[in-house]
Amino acid sequence: MTxxxxxxxxxxxGLVCGAVLGRFIAESDLDAQVIILEKKEKLGKKLLATGNGRCNLSNRDLSMNHYEGHDLSTLESLIQNFDVQTFFEELGLWSKYQGDLLYPQSEQAVSVHECLLRTLNKYHVSSICECDVESIVKKKEKYHLYTNQKEFICDYVVLSMGGDAASQFGSDGSGFKLLKALGHHIYPTVPSLVQLVCRNMDKRLKGVRIHGTFKLYAAQKEVHQEKGEILFxxxxxSGISILQLSRYYQQYSDQKIEIGIDAVDQYEPSQLKEKLKWQLQQNGELQLNGIIHQKYANYLENGRIKEYSYKDLNTIVQLLKDYRFEIMGTKGKESAQVCIGGADVSEFNNETFESKLSAHLYAGGEILDVAGDCGGYNLHFAFASGNAIAKAIYQSLLMEV
Ligand SMILES: Cc1cc2nc3c(=O)[nH]c(=O)nc-3n(C[C@H](O)[C@H](O)[C@H](O)COP(=O)(O)OP(=O)(O)OC[C@H]3O[C@@H](n4cnc5c(N)ncnc54)[C@H](O)[C@@H]3O)c2cc1C
Known part of the structure; x- marks a missing residue:
């Protein structure tokens, strides 16, 4: 029986899992068929949107402090031993590092998408789109999948349904419900890598980008800082530094949260004060728009600095190096790139991702309680776990022959 x-x-x-498993099966002539069931009208919609259409595939620095979850220790070797660049090169997709970030050579997510679809096609992995899996019931050794189209019966089932962030791409948390019904524990989810909403935002700042160092304060205490770029x-x-800081928002959301902007982080406060003093001596006044973005300078001058004396250098140093915006919340799961939380990793084998509660049931990617930073960490884990599941199912099929 097939x-x-x-x-x-x-x-x-799911696409990586299907591509790898399809290839193993085809090359070993096993009597097995792989089918991908996808709720949206086409495969890989989120993948196409990643990295602003450029798809940040992975990162050179794979240390585990870039991941968040309740039980990450057992995943370190899987994450660090999976080489995304070599994996895709074998499938014909070239990639390149920009700094620590790995992108396709073409800098187009569509190249990654097409590479995976081509591989699925080559190894006869079929897919059924607009197929919403609503429940799973295990009867004897088989899994019965009830969908909006029909009932499917299978020997192995892989849940790669994502989490509940960015549901416009299909991942709406339904995977959590299916796993819960099968007895798995799900950690509650919160949005991460998401924009932050400020109290009384001055709309005139919209579009301004600032490079510098940005600090997240909870009840006046610094919690975390990021060097990089933000966007008003x-x-x-918004901007990469804000997405990174958003990871810490929920932990402290019962306290007053602020973002402090250091727009001149190349100077220590004392150096900056000296430089400002020198400038004052030269022409008797300070023009902030000669130092920082014009609109931000106008905002600081109009809103704040005129209240003080221009000669109050300590105040000016503080405004340039630690101007605070109070945060009222995040833009929510719809706008988030990932969610923190998900299926309890300790209930799955850390090499095969097979459920410890239900044989031949596997889960990988964002459905698990593993959330990465910005920088390719989430795709890296989705690819690594999809690959591991494919290998595990192949081994299991071989043992059954
Ligand atoms: C805008 C955006 C940009 C991003 N950019 C990057 C980046 O550059 N680098 C990076 O590392 N990470 C990035 N991420 C995060 C990354 O895309 C995800 O972490 C990753 O795609 C998770 O992979 P997954 O396969 O687990 O889930 P997904 O890619 O979300 O796939 C889950 C699939 O399951 C389907 N599905 C859900 N429920 C059902 C159901 N009931 N029946 C059938 N099918 C179902 C969904 O339609 C979806 O196609 C980005 C995320 C977003 C939203």
Whole structure:
């Protein structure tokens, strides 16, 4: 009897899992069929949107402090031993590092998408789109999948349905419900890598980008800092540094949260004060728009500095190096790139991702309680776990022959 393997969710993890397993099966002539069931009208919609359409595939620095979750220690070797660049090169996709970040050579997410779809096609992995899996019931050794289209019966099932961030791309948390119904524990989720909403945002700042160092304060205490770039929006703050800091927001959301902007982080406060003093001596006044972005300078001058004496250098140093915006919340799960929380990793084998509660049931990618920083960490884990699941199912199929 042909063994049936159903992958629920044709996103980053499911596509890699299908491609690798399809290849193993085809090359070893096993009697098995892989089918991907995808709720959206096409496969890999989120993958196409990653990295602003450029798809940040991975990162050179894979240390575990870039990940968050309740039980990450057992995943370190899987994450660090998976080489995304070599993996995709074998499938014909070239990639390159920009700093620590790995991108496709073409700098187009569509190249990654097409590479995976081409591989699925080559190894006869089929897919059924607009197929929403609503429940799973295990009867004897088989899994029965009830969908909006029909009932499927399979021997192996992979849940690669993502978390509940950015549901416009299909991942709406339904994977959590399916796993919960099968007895798995799900940690509650909160949005991460998400824009922050500020109190009384001045809309004139919209579009201003600042390079510098940005600190997250909870009840006046510094919690974390990021060096990089932020972007002012109509409602508050965005940009990579803000997305990174958002990871810490929920932990402290019962306290007063502020973002402090250091727009001149190349100078220590004392050096900056000396430089400002020298400038004052030269022409008797200080023009902030000669130092920082004009609109930000106007905002600081109009709103604040005129209240003080221009000669109050300590105040000016503080405004330039630690101007605070109060944060009222995040833009929510819809706008988030990932969620923190998800299925309890300790209930899955850390090498095969097979459920310890239900044989031949696997889960990988963002459905698990593993959330990475910005910088390719989430795709890296989705690819690594999808690859590991494919290898595990292949080994299991071989043992059954
Ligand atoms: C805008 C944006 C940009 C991002 N950029 C990057 C980046 O550059 N680098 C990076 O590392 N990470 C990035 N991420 C995060 C990364 O895309 C995700 O962490 C990763 O895609 C998770 O892979 P996954 O396969 O687990 O889930 P997903 O890619 O979300 O795939 C899950 C799939 O399951 C399907 N599905 C869900 N429920 C059902 C159901 N009931 N029945 C059938 N199918 C179902 C969904 O439609 C979806 O196609 C970005 C995220 C967003 C939103």
């Amino acid at each position: 063994k049936q393997i159903m992958i629920i969710g044709g996103g980053s993890c 929006t109509e409602y508050g703050l």
